[in-house]
Amino acid sequence: MQKNRYKSILYFISSVILVTLVIQIYWNFKNYQASKQQLVNEVQISLDNAVDQYYEELAKNQTFSFISNPKNLNHFSNKQLDKILKRIDSTQKHFSRSNLSDSIKTSEISFYRNKNIDSTKQFIKVLQLSDSIETMLNISEHDSITVSTNTNPFETLTSKIVISISQDKVNLNTIDSLLKVELVRKKVSADYTLKYTNGLEQLHNNNTCDTLTIDKSQLYTQSKSSYLPPHSSLKLFFTNTTITILKKNLLGILLSFILMAAVIGCLLYLLQIITHQKQLAALKNDLISNITHEFKTPIATISAALEGIQNFNQENDQEKTKKYIKISSGQLNKLNTMVEKILETATLDSDELQLNLEETNLTPLIHTIAEKHKVNSPEKNITFINSHENIWRKIDVFHFENAINNIVDNAIKYGGNTVGISITNTDLHILIEIRDNGTGLTKAHKEKIFEKFYRVPKGNTHDVKGFGIGLFYTKTIIEKHKGTIQLSLDQGLTNFKITLPNG
Known part of the structure; x- marks a missing residue:
């Protein structure tokens, strides 16, 4: 009954550990997936913002307007306006020529600006229109360009003519610079590359990704900006998203x-x-x-x-x-x-056991123990060897003698026919060894032999008497004498080694 109960507890604990591992792994996986999608969304927003900023900056430099104003002076003719529009058309090959000159009278045309004439002059310089608007350049600012600061908003809206010059190609390096700023602002760190396709050609920016293998990347996003030309796409490919996601989580x-x-x-x-x-x-x-x-x-x-x-x-x-x-x-x-x-x-195990230490010659003490067991067990071959006749140390004679006696008694009970006892004195320590040629102990018993109440299992037999406290008692007494006791099993020999500090 107790055995089955222990097995049930063992199975229950193992199941709980397994379920805990599965739940934590699943939770971390779902968290990783959510963070991955969040990263894609953040990069998507950053890419769209960068594209929008790119085209907004582009529009500032490539957009100008006219306002129909009957009150303006006639500074240039239909022929001159026609040359301006032709030059614009020749600069942008994909533009068709406007027929504004056929529908708008020159007396109704005036340049409209908010602050100064610099942008208009820049436009003239870029298009190199000196042959067509030479008259304009020779006229003073206040006479040639009407500054409409008090124009009625509705009148301005209905009379403005806006000309915007767009490009089918994009500058990926500029977009890349804007994108880096957006990614830094969102605290996103990832290696990427940009790929632009407009149906006729493909462009890649020079970044850390390998442009030959970007199509095999596991993760990418595509810009959804409405400013991109028709039938074109701008994609961003990732390479080290795992590290970035793990850092965030x-x-x-x-x-x-x-x-x-x-x-x-x-x-x-x-x-x-x-x-x-x-x-x-x-x-x-x-x-x-x-x-x-x-x-x-x-x-x-x-x-x-x-x-x-x-x-x-x-x-x-x-x-x-x-x-x-x-x-x-x-x-x-x-x-x-x-x-x-x-x-x-x-x-x-407590401090109640007090030792009565007195200076004692260990050699005759150990020899007496050996001789006593020779008499009690004549069938055993018991030997005693000493390095010095006099080895003095402070010990509690009663407890120390019992401790040594327990080891010798166990060697006779559990060991073979030969038991050897020796004592050696060095400058640093005193070494006492009790050896026998028995094979009753194994390595499995080695770690537990000094535990309280532990006895070598022999089934339900009582041929060897004892309570399993002898070696525990011996170990405790030796340690109270500031010494150590070790058991070694080697080549069919069982050796108990007691080491006491000398002095």
Whole structure:
């Protein structure tokens, strides 16, 4: 039941992470598409504004007008006006000759201007009309040109004749300059090229894009300006729109990434907590099972001894009674030791455990531990090697001896037939090593071997006694002595290495 529940939680968290990723990717994609369309619209508006400005500037220099005014003096004849219109027609090949001279009397023609005569003189200079309006140039400004500052608006509108000179070709460089100003104003940065087509020819401006491959560009826009000549088009092609769009959406992308990372991180952290709780539950069950087994054996032994004294010692045999009492006392001491170990474990993680440090010779201490295990386990080949007879250091003798004893005891229980113990003294540190040729530990156990209540899994068996707190206790005591303990597995050897700073 618990296993199925854990799987359900795992599947749920995985599904939420997957859905979060899909939603964020979809949201960023739609945001990218919207920004892409917005960029196209902004460039479209900029291009149209640039084209409109181009033709507005062009119209200022290539448009002039006449006003029919019967009150003006007759300064030039129909023949002279006809020459002006002919010269205009010869300058613009696509214009047809106007028949204004046939319908307008010279006595009704006057130049109209708003401020001064400069524009009219410029028009005369450009068209080189000295042969046809020589009389005009020799007349003073006030006599030759009527300044209509008080003209009736309706009269001006109905009597004005406007002549505008247009061109089928466009100057792409000028449009490009105007377009750059518009793009800067809209804060748009993109490489582009302009392509103008009027049915007869194609023109490209010299820009950063490759003019040979612009038709393969992924993104372009076309000017919708009404000023463009009929049957012509002006297109703008992009090359690096992705970078531009990403720069504009950088804040949104970062916020999306932070949100996604936060959600996924929280879910993974939750999964880690659940996994850890599952492991703790397994350790708790294993610990309860081990404690029950460890306590049950001495309790059963004591119960049997007491029953023997009560029911099977009717002759009051003192020797038998002492034997039963001795067995019971030994088992009670064993129970007391196990209870103390459990209580000690509760204080290891806190500062309540205080060490009683005293200067001690480590060589004879380690040698005594080795000799004790030789006696208790004669079937094992236990050796002791030391580099110096006297290696002094301040330690808590009781806890330090228990720490070393735990490692040697584990080597005898889990290891092979050979156990080696050595102590080496250098200028910097003291090195204590406990080696065995057992293969009971693997790399999978290496990282967890020093955890509280951890025991190497052996199924539901209890041939090896213990609560899984021995190595945790050893690691804690060594660290309280400012030392370190490491486990290395190499070539069929298990080596516990304890390093203590010398001094």
